[in-house]
Amino acid sequence: MPKTDEQDKKGTGATFPKKMEPVPIVITGNQAVAWGAFLAKTQVISAYPITPQTTIIEALAELMPKADWPYRFMTVESEHSAMASLIGSSMAAARSFTATSSQGLLLMHELLHWASGARLPIVMANVNRAIAAPWCLWSDQQDSLSQRDTGWAQIYCATAQEALDAVILSFRVAEEIHLPFMIVLDAFTLSHTAEAVLIPSPEQVREFLPPYKPPFKLDVNEPRAFGGLPKPEFYEAVRQRLDRDLKKAESAWTSAQASWRDLTGRGLEAVETYCLEKDTEVAIIASGAAGQTAHAAVDRMREASLKAGLVIVRMFRPFPSSRLREVLAGIPKIEVVDRAFSWGHKGIWTESIQSAFYSLKEDERPKIYGYITGMGGVDITVKTFEWIVRHAISRSEPEPETVWAHDIKENTRGKVLAKK
Amino acid sequence: MIETRLHGRGGQGVVIASLILAKAAQKQGFSVQAFPEFGVERRGAPLCAFLRLDENPIRIRCRITSPDHLMVFDPYLLQSPVLVDGFKPSGTLTINIGTGSNPASQSSGDGDKAGGLGRGVLPDWLKTMKDKHNWKIFGVEASGLAASLGIGSASSPVANTAMAGAFARATGIVSLDSIIEAMHESFGAEAAKNIEAAKQAYEKVRRL
Numbered sequence: 001m002p003k004t005d006e007q008d009k010k011g012t013g014a015t016f017p018k019k020m021e022p023v024p025i026v027i028t029g030n031q032a033v034a035w036g037a038f039l040a041k042t043q044v045i046s047a048y049p050i051t052p053q054t055t056i057i058e059a060l061a062e063l064m065p066k067a068d069w070p071y072r073f074m075t076v077e078s079e080h081s082a083m084a085s086l087i088g089s090s091m092a093a094a095r096s097f098t099a100t101s102s103q104g105l106l107l108m109h110e111l112l113h114w115a116s117g118a119r120l121p122i123v124m125a126n127v128n129r130a131i132a133a134p135w136c137l138w139s140d141q142q143d144s145l146s147q148r149d150t151g152w153a154q155i156y157c158a159t160a161q162e163a164l165d166a167v168i169l170s171f172r173v174a175e176e177i178h179l180p181f182m183i184v185l186d187a188f189t190l191s192h193t194a195e196a197v198l199i200p201s202p203e204q205v206r207e208f209l210p211p212y213k214p215p216f217k218l219d220v221n222e223p224r225a226f227g228g229l230p231k232p233e234f235y236e237a238v239r240q241r242l243d244r245d246l247k248k249a250e251s252a253w254t255s256a257q258a259s260w261r262d263l264t265g266r267g268l269e270a271v272e273t274y275c276l277e278k279d280t281e282v283a284i285i286a287s288g289a290a291g292q293t294a295h296a297a298v299d300r301m302r303e304a305s306l307k308a309g310l311v312i313v314r315m316f317r318p319f320p321s322s323r324l325r326e327v328l329a330g331i332p333k334i335e336v337v338d339r340a341f342s343w344g345h346k347g348i349w350t351e352s353i354q355s356a357f358y359s360l361k362e363d364e365r366p367k368i369y370g371y372i373t374g375m376g377g378v379d380i381t382v383k384t385f386e387w388i389v390r391h392a393i394s395r396s397e398p399e400p401e402t403v404w405a406h407d408i409k410e411n412t413r414g415k416v417l418a419k420k
Numbered sequence: 421m422i423e424t425r426l427h428g429r430g431g432q433g434v435v436i437a438s439l440i441l442a443k444a445a446q447k448q449g450f451s452v453q454a455f456p457e458f459g460v461e462r463r464g465a466p467l468c469a470f471l472r473l474d475e476n477p478i479r480i481r482c483r484i485t486s487p488d489h490l491m492v493f494d495p496y497l498l499q500s501p502v503l504v505d506g507f508k509p510s511g512t513l514t515i516n517i518g519t520g521s522n523p524a525s526q527s528s529g530d531g532d533k534a535g536g537l538g539r540g541v542l543p544d545w546l547k548t549m550k551d552k553h554n555w556k557i558f559g560v561e562a563s564g565l566a567a568s569l570g571i572g573s574a575s576s577p578v579a580n581t582a583m584a585g586a587f588a589r590a591t592g593i594v595s596l597d598s599i600i601e602a603m604h605e606s607f608g609a610e611a612a613k614n615i616e617a618a619k620q621a622y623e624k625v626r627r628l
Contacts, residue, residue, distance in 0.1 A: 026443045026452060052458070137458065189481045193455035194439050196446055289481045296479040381482040 024196035029185050032160040032197050033099065033125045034059035036167025038067070039205045040123075042097040044089035046074040046082045048104060051137055052187040053127045056099040079104035083111040083122075090120035091226060093217035095171060097122070101187070102129035102143045109147065112180075116151030116242060118227050121174035121181070121212065123167060124152075128288065128339075129187045130376040138377020139187035141288065141340040145316070145348040151242055153181045153249045154316040156287040157190065160197045162314075165268050168205055169260055173252045175212050177245050184316075186289040187377065204263050247318045270315035271323045274298060280309040282333045282392050283366075285353060287313050290337065290380045297385035308389050313349075321356035328366060335369040335392045337385075338402070346402045347372055369398040373405035422593060423484045424471040427503055428493025428516075431463040433572075433580030437491070438469040440584050443602035444594045445473045453478045466497060473593065489591055492516065493562070493579055495537035501545055509553040514590045514625070516579050518561015542628055560586035560625040562617075569613045569620075585618030586625040596622050 027035070033056045037045070045064070047057045064073055072089070076082050079100050086096040100108065105126050115122050126144050130136035144154060155170060157163040163185050170181035185191055216224060230238065253270055261267035272291075275298050276283060286294040291312035301308040311327060313320065328334060334357075338347025345351065350370035357365050369392045374380040387408045392398075424441075428434035435456045442454035453472040459465070470484045486506040490513045497503055498515070507513070517540050537543065540559050542550065550557055562582035572578030581603065588596045599618055604611050 024446070026439070026446050026454075186481075188455065188458045192458060193453060193481065194442055195453050195478070196451065292479045293481050299479075379482045381485075382480060 024198050026194050027160065027197050028055065028192050028194050029157070029160040029163050029190040030055040030127065030192065031059045032164040033167055033183070033185065034063055035197070035199055036164040037097045037123070037125075038063040039164075039200060039202060040097075040168050040171045040209055041067070041069050041095065041205075041211075042071065043069065043094040044072045044074070044086060044096045045098065046076055046085040046089070046096070047098045047100070048076055048079045048082050050079070050101045050104040050129075052129055052191045053099045053101040053104070053125070055191070056125055056127070079107045080111060083108040083115065083124075086122050087111060087115055087118065087120060088218070090115070090122050091118065091218040093212060093214050095175075095212045096120075097124070097167075099125040099127070101127045102131055105143045105147065106131065109150070112147055112150040112152060114227075115180045116246075117238075119178040119242075119245075121171070121178055121214075123170045123174055123181045123183065125163070125167065126182050126184050127187050127191045128184055136376040137187065139189060139289075139339075140375045140377070141184070141338075141348070142375075144182060144184045145340040147182070148317065148348065151179065151246060153179060153246065153253075153318065155181065155183045155253075156314050156316060157183060157185045158289050158291045158312060158314075160190065160193070160195050161266065162268060163190065164197060164199075165260065165264075165266060166314075168200070168209055169253065169256050169268060171212075172209050172256050173249055175214075176252050176256075177248050178214070179242075179246055179249065181249075184288065190289040198264075198266075200264055208260060208263055250315060250318050250320055250323070253315065268314065270313070270320045271327060272312040272314065273310065273327050274312070275302060275309040276311070276327060276331065277307075277309065278330070279307050280331050281307040282335055282389050283309040283311055283328055283331045284385060284389065285311045285313060285334060285336045285349065287316070287337075287349065288339075290339070290374060293380055293382060294337070294385050297382040297389075300382055301386060301389060306386075306389055306393070308385075316349075316352070319352050319356065324353065324356050325360065331366055333369060333392050334366045335371060335388055337374075337380075337388065337405075338370060338372050339374045341372060341375075341402070346370055350402060367396075367398055369395075370402040371405050372402055378406065421472060421474040421478070422489070423487045424473075424489040424491065424587075425484050425487040426469040426471065426491040426493070427497050428467065428491075429463075429497075430465050430467055431576060431578070432493045433578045434467060434493055435469045437493075437580035437584050438471045440581070440599060440602050440606065441471055441587065441594055442473075443606065444584075444588075444598035447598040447601055448595065450474065451476060451478045453481075457483065487511065489587075489593075490514070491583055491587055493583060498537060498543065498546065501549070504546075504549065507553070507555070510555070511553075512556045512558065512591045514558045514560065514583065514587050515628070516562040516583055516586075517559040517628075518564035540626075540628060556590070557628045558586060558590040558625050559628045560621050562586060562621055565617050565620050565624070569617050571613055571617055581614035582617040582621035585621035588618070589622045589625045 090096040166183040336350040438454040442452040450473040562579035566577035
């Protein structure tokens with residue numbers, strides 16, 4: 001097993017903590033992801049560097065030499081090649097992992113469809129970074145949400161601990177339903193933020209995540225054909241199964257995270273709620289690291305007698321529609337905080353939330369307010385959430401168009417200036 | 421919640437300083453959060469990092485706009501009052517005044533370019549604001565210490581570990597012992613001289 005006495009030379013936490021009882025170490029979100037992939041006993045890693053993802057692969061390069069299982073660490077010439085090589089390794093029944101960001105994820109797009117169509121349980125971390133042009137290094141969700149229809153499950157993390165746990169949970173569920181998982185974390189506010197993280201013991205992970213043994217695999221001693229050209233009727237049936245099985249990811253995730261909670265004391269529900277009370281007038285829907293700031297904002301608003309609540313949605317695909325209808329039943333106003341846009345239409349989360357509630361009778365439907373903030377790393381603060389909650393409370397009907405929160409901020413500043 | 425903003429230049433180890441202080445504070449039971457203001461990384465370019473400490477879990481994940489404490493790794497950055505934006509009353513400001521021989525921040529001969537800070541003299545605007553807001557200002561010759569201990573190169577000493585030691589003394593939040601423990605764990609063979617830098621800075625930091 002990995003040495004426990006060796007000092008961590010570069011401060012990346014690349015050794016097991018000395019004491020194996022739960023002692024947190026201070027590492028970044030990206031280092032936590034690398035720990036997750038290492039503890040999951042990943043067998044093939046193939047990656048190409050891109051800010052702000054690179055430190056995941058750097059941390060893995062430090063961790064993997066401590067592996068006591070056969071593995072292959074590939075540095076390839078593009079993200080397209082990274083995903084292509086994992087499609088090969090996953091078909092050969094190797095547990096396969098990569099990480100990327102932004103333009104890198106977009107370059108993989110064609111192969112994302114292939115990975116899900118071929119039913120390969122690849123796990124990939126995507127560090128949310130805004131898309132060019134113009135160039136931007138900072139966080140928003142345009143890259144990952146643009147991959148909405150590729151057949152990958154998507155899990156949005158809010159803390160470094162969640163990111164580590166999500167990698168291990170994702171492998172377990174991906175291998176159960178035979179579909180790929182993307183775990184998503186915010187650039188910098190999560191990827192480069194150091195905080196205390198509990199490293200699960202290898203024994204805990206071994207119990208939770210058995211070795212990957214698919215029913216069929218690429219094997220020269222037992223030749224088979226994969227992904228060949230079927231007749232249209234067969235193709236259609238295969239595509240139907242893809243949807244059916246991706247939808248199973250929600251219940252599979254729910255039970256996997258319950259087992260993880262039994263083992264470690266930490267769950268990771270697809271939908272988490274806070275302060276949804278009978279008196280709640282407005283529920284904020286947020287995802288990723290901004291959900292944590294929203295949590296602090298709700299505390300402050302409650303102190304100021306603003307009746308706000310919060311739903312942090314971790315799972316974007318499959319979309320937990322019925323769970324959301326359940327937890328938000330009776331809440332009159334919902335405000336969705338988006339950090340990505342379907343240009344010419346509306347915020348991407350807003351669209352999914354609206355469609356989840358459309359099946360209700362009109363008088364049972366909440367009013368859904370859509371907001372955009374934090375594009376390209378614009379700071380999302382407690383005040384941002386206060387502004388948008390006050391905006392929704394003061395209007396009996398949502399605006400016809402998505403509201404850009406920086407417009408509200410400017411209005412507020414304008415009013416303050418006018419008073420002076 | 422105790423919020424600290426660290427200002428310096430690329431190559432001075434500002435981000436590592438925030439990380440070491442976070443690791444040290446975590447050993448004392450604090451919830452911690454340390455992160456850089458990420459720009460396009462360039463050696464010598466101004467940058468900052470953030471450090472949050474709290475007895476309760478830290479939820480907010482935005483930049484620090486009203487810091488309780490400030491650390492300034494290069495006194496030349498204090499030519500601009502922008503650096504103290506949002507700095508809370510009664511806060512502690514720890515400045516690296518011993519600028520070593522870093523050409524970007526040479527104190528010999530032209531200390532006045534840093535408003536006299538190269539000689540430990542506060543510029544007028546800072547004196548006025550210090551009195552108005554009751555700030556506690558501390559200075560330490562961190563680069564000089566780092567250079568004498570061979571941390572970094574002679575022309576670009578890395579002052580971060582000395583600054584961490586000075587911060588411990590100036591604020592009393594993080595103990596020197598936990599900083600030493602954090603450096604032991606993080607720096608391996610490089611730990612000894614960095615620990616020495618923190619110790620010396622802890623002893624030599626003075627009120628300005």
